[in-house]
Amino acid sequence: MSNDPIHQFVVQKIVPIEIGGIDFSFTNASLFMVATVAAASGFLYFATSQRGLIPGRTQSVAEMSYEFIASMLREGAGSHGMKFFPLVFSLFMFVLTANMLGMFPYFFTVTSQIIVTFALALLVIGTVLVYGFYKHGLHFLQLFVPSGVPPLLLLLVVPIEIISFLSRPISLSVRLFANMLAGHITLKVFAGFVASLGTLGALGVGGAILPLIMTVALTGLEFLVAFLQAYVFAVLTCMYLNDAVHPGGH
Amino acid sequence: MFVTPAYAEETPAAGETHTETGVAHEAGHETGVFPPFDSTTFASQILWLVITFGLFYMLMKKVIVPRIGGILENRHDRIAQDLDEAGRLKAEADAAIETYEKELAAARAKANTIATTARDAAKAKADADRAAVEAELSGKLAAAEQHIAAIKAKAFADVGAIAEDTANTVVEELIGQQATQADISAAVAAAKQGA
Incomplete structure (x- = not known):
């Protein structure tokens, strides 16, 4: 079982809960969602509890992440988009922490579950839709009608725009999910090679060095991917929110 | 835990992956589908995601974001205040320099006046002395000329x-x-x- 690269994604019940025939058990996935939230908010809370005028090391990190997302959102969605700052910041910190926690051996990766990433993507697109229609009414539909396009071409462009809009939650969720899933599987497979080659005697131990090097390199790469995917998720969220704030302006 | 027909049909590709990676033998305790596509876990995952992420969002919105924002704004204000203070001190220093320059100019002018007066007085005295000496000399000269004329x-x-x-x-x-x-x-x- 320890060599099975898929086993790490199995959701296991810890506290079985069933309400109305639907399974709402507290699982290892739930546990690591709680851990993610606890780690992220605990870090941010204690890092900023000094409220130092001159930041310490941890406070600097908290401030850097704040300003990182703030500038990303301001560039992506303008100053009107800043009202979504708590949402984008929460999404980024949640995804980043979940990805990073997933890098610990034997830890469950929350973001390797398509339903989780899809729910987060739907939250983003839902926010865009609700805010867009609430703020702009039917003018929000201008989003699908780029300005300055000849009317004849609009027949072609509008369906493309609509399809691209509809595919957003899918691409947003699948990108994060697939990256985490594939990375963890690859890592596990190469690590498995090390273990299985290591049992084959002296030649096997020598041969195990190659997958070991690969595993080390891939671990580094996976840390990069873990950060990069959180960043990409946040950047795309900013871009989509820009549509909600300025539907006609692209 | 049982495999509903719907699940089995829903993810045939995932089932294949399982067999390839040899999971099928030991995944018996689960539904037998690729775990991330196992929809029996979806309700629970969504519920707990909503609870945890909702809590996280509220905490960020109510506590962390205002706090970090406050810290940054505080620092920004402090820097602006310090800059203002520096500007004020600079203005004060400039004013002091200006006063000093003015006083220096006044003192210089006064010194000039005194020097001019003194010089004028000295010059006048020298002129008077010279005139007196000249007068005396010309008197003597005249006397000498007279004497010479008499002798002649x-x-x-x-x-x-x-x-x-x-x-x-x-x-x-x-x-x-x-x-x-x-x-x-x-x-x-x-x-x-x-x-």
């Missing part, structure tokens, strides 16, 4: 007597007899006149 006049007067004596002697030597005093005097006077 006296000398001229004496010249007549000497010339008459000489002429008398010369005439006596030449012609052996004495000329009359009147003739000699007339001749000497004529010569003096011609001279």
